[in-house]
Amino acid sequence: MKRSEDWKALLRFIGIMLVAEGGLMALCLVPAVHFGDGTERGVAASAGFTLAVGVLLWVSFGRYRRVESRRMSYLLVTLMWLTLTLFGTLPLMATGAARSFTRAWFEAMSGLTSTGATVFPHVASLPSSVLLWRSMTQWLGGYGIVLIVLALSPHLGINKYSLYTAEASGADNGGRRVVSTGATVRRTLTVYLLLTALFIVLLTSSGLQLWDAVNLTFTNISSGGFSIYDDSIASLSSQQQYILACAMLLSGVNFSLLFLFLTLRWRQLGHKLDQLRFYLLAALTGTAAVLAGLHFKGGLPWGDALRQATVQTASALTTTGSVVADTSQWWTPVCFLLLMLSVCGGMAGSTSGGLKAMRVLILMRNAHAILRNHLHPHAVAPLRLNGQPVSSHIRSNVMVIFMVYGATMLIGTMGLMLSGVGATEAVGATVGCLTGYGPGLGASGGFGSYAVFPASAMWLCSALMLLGRLECMTVLILCLPRFWRK
Numbered sequence: 001m002k003r004s005e006d007w008k009a010l011l012r013f014i015g016i017m018l019v020a021e022g023g024l025m026a027l028c029l030v031p032a033v034h035f036g037d038g039t040e041r042g043v044a045a046s047a048g049f050t051l052a053v054g055v056l057l058w059v060s061f062g063r064y065r066r067v068e069s070r071r072m073s074y075l076l077v078t079l080m081w082l083t084l085t086l087f088g089t090l091p092l093m094a095t096g097a098a099r100s101f102t103r104a105w106f107e108a109m110s111g112l113t114s115t116g117a118t119v120f121p122h123v124a125s126l127p128s129s130v131l132l133w134r135s136m137t138q139w140l141g142g143y144g145i146v147l148i149v150l151a152l153s154p155h156l157g158i159n160k161y162s163l164y165t166a167e168a169s170g171a172d173n174g175g176r177r178v179v180s181t182g183a184t185v186r187r188t189l190t191v192y193l194l195l196t197a198l199f200i201v202l203l204t205s206s207g208l209q210l211w212d213a214v215n216l217t218f219t220n221i222s223s224g225g226f227s228i229y230d231d232s233i234a235s236l237s238s239q240q241q242y243i244l245a246c247a248m249l250l251s252g253v254n255f256s257l258l259f260l261f262l263t264l265r266w267r268q269l270g271h272k273l274d275q276l277r278f279y280l281l282a283a284l285t286g287t288a289a290v291l292a293g294l295h296f297k298g299g300l301p302w303g304d305a306l307r308q309a310t311v312q313t314a315s316a317l318t319t320t321g322s323v324v325a326d327t328s329q330w331w332t333p334v335c336f337l338l339l340m341l342s343v344c345g346g347m348a349g350s351t352s353g354g355l356k357a358m359r360v361l362i363l364m365r366n367a368h369a370i371l372r373n374h375l376h377p378h379a380v381a382p383l384r385l386n387g388q389p390v391s392s393h394i395r396s397n398v399m400v401i402f403m404v405y406g407a408t409m410l411i412g413t414m415g416l417m418l419s420g421v422g423a424t425e426a427v428g429a430t431v432g433c434l435t436g437y438g439p440g441l442g443a444s445g446g447f448g449s450y451a452v453f454p455a456s457a458m459w460l461c462s463a464l465m466l467l468g469r470l471e472c473m474t475v476l477i478l479c480l481p482r483f484w485r486k
Contacts, residue, residue: 013076014076014079015056015059017054017083017084022047022052025046025133026051027132028043028130031129035127037128038127039094039129041094042094043095043129045090046091053087071483074474075478077470077474078478081466085109086105089101089108091130091133092107095127095129095130097120106119107119110226110462111141112140112141113465113468114224114469115224115225115465116224116322116437116438117321117432117433117450117465119451135218138225142222142251188259195251196217196221199213199221199246206243216233217247221247223252223351224320224321225321225439231447232447233322245310248311248315248318251346252345254349255349260272278360279317279346279347282317282357283313286313286317290308291309293331294334308325313338317344319438320352321432321438326446327439327445327446328441328448329446335441339431342436342437343431345357352436353436359398362394363398366395366398369383404472404476420454420456424442428441428442433461433462433468
C-alpha cells in the first residue's frame with residue numbers, strides 16, 4: 001500500500017513538472033509570432049498537449065503528497081528527466097526542425113542536461129521558437145530541474161534532501177538540516193537569477209541585440225553552450241567573447257560561495273576556499289598552456305591567442321562547450337588538453353559538469369598522502385580540505401565515482417566504435433557527452449555537429465548525457481536488483 005502511494009505521489013510530481021515545461025513551451029510563441037516564422041501552430045499544440053497531460057496527472061493524484069523513500073527519490077529524478085526529455089521533443093518535431101524522433105530526443109536531452117552537443121549543423125536557419133526552446137531547456141537544466149521546483153514550491157511533501165542529493169550529488173549542500181528547509185536551494189537559485197540578469201544587461205550594453213543576449217546568456221550561464229549562430233560565438237566581438245568567458249567562469253563557481261560573497265559573509269567564506277583556489281589555478285594554467293600552443297604552434301598573434309585561449313579554456317573547464325574558433329584545426333595536444341579540462345569540470349555546487357574540481361583535488365591530495373606514507377610510514381598526517389580532515393567515507397566515495405566515471409568512458413567509447421563511429425570521434429564524443437562539454441573531436445568538434453552519427457550512436461550519446469548530468473550513480477542505482485526489492 002505504501003509503495004502504491006509513493007508511485008502515485010511520484011506521478012503527481014511529474015505532472016507538476018510537465019505543467020512548468022508546458023508553460024515554458026508557451027513562451028516560445030512570443031518569438032514565433034514576433035518574427036513570423038510560421039511555427040505558431042506546432043508550438044501551441046506542443047505546449048497545449050504538455051499542459052494537458054501535466055494537469056491531468058496533477059489533478060488525478062493531487063491528494064498523494066508524500067514521497068519519503070530515498071529509493072523512490074532516485075527513481076523520481078531519473079524518470080522526471082526522461083519524461084521532460086520526451087515531451088521536450090514535441091516542439092522540435094511539431095515545427096519540423098528535427099527530421100526524426102532520434103534527432104529530436106538527442107537535442108532535447110542535450111538541452112536539458114546542458115550538454116551542448118547538437119545534431120543541427122546550421123542552427124542559424126532554425127525557427128526562432130526552436131532557438132528559444134533550445135536555450136530555455138539549457139537554462140532550466142543547467143541549474144537543475146528538481147532544484148528549481150524545490151526552490152519555488154517548498155511544501156510539496158517531498159523528501160528534499162534525497163531529491164537534492166540524487167540530482168546534485170556533487171553539490172556542497174552544507175548539511176542535511178540546511179537542505180531540508182530548502183534555504184540553500186533558494187539562495188543558489190537567487191544567485192542564478194542575478195547572474196542571468198547581469199549578463200543579459202552586459203551583453204546588450206556591449207551592442208548585442210536583446211534577442212541574441214537572452215539566448216546566449218541562457219546557454220552560457222547554464223554551462224550549456226547552444227548557440228543561435230552557426231559558428232557558436234566566434235562571430236562576436238572580442239568584448240562580447242570576454243563577457244561570455246566571465247559568465248562561464250562564474251557559473252563554474254560554487255553558488256553557495258557566490259551567495260556568501262554577495263552577502264559579505266567573509267568569515268564563512270574564508271574557510272571554504274580550497275576548491276576555489278584549485279579551480280582558478282586550473283583555469284590559469286590551462287589558459288597559459290593553450291595560449292602557448294596557439295601562439296607557437298598555431299602562429300596566432302599574442303592578442304588573438306590570449307583571447308581565444310581564455311574563452312576556450314573557460315568553456316572547456318566549465319563544460320560549457322561554446323566555441324570561439326574551429327578547434328578541430330588546432331594542434332592536437334591543445335584539443336586533448338581542453339578535453340581533459342572538461343573531465344575535471346568546475347566546482348561542486350555549480351552548473352558545470354565533469355568530475356568536479358573538489359573530487360579531483362581530493363584525488364590528488366589522497367595520492368600525495370599515500371606517497372608520503374610510503375616515505376614516512378609512522379607519520380600521522382590526515383588528508384585535509386578547507387582545513388578540515390577528509391573522512392575515509394568521503395575518500396571512498398570519491399574513488400568509487402572516479403572508477404565508475406572511468407569505466408563509463410571506456411564502455412561508451414567501445415559502444416560508439418561498435419556502432420560505426422571512428423576511434424577519434426568515439427573518444428571525443430564520449431568525453432563530450434559524459435562531461436557535458438558537448439563538442440568532441442573530428443566531425444563533432446569545433447563548428448561540427450553530431451548529425452553524421454548513426455542513430456544507434458545518438459541513443460548511446462543521449463544515455464551518456466543523462467549519466468553525466470546525474471553523475472552516474474543516481475541512474476546506475478536503478479540497475480541494481482536490490483533496488484526493486486521490498
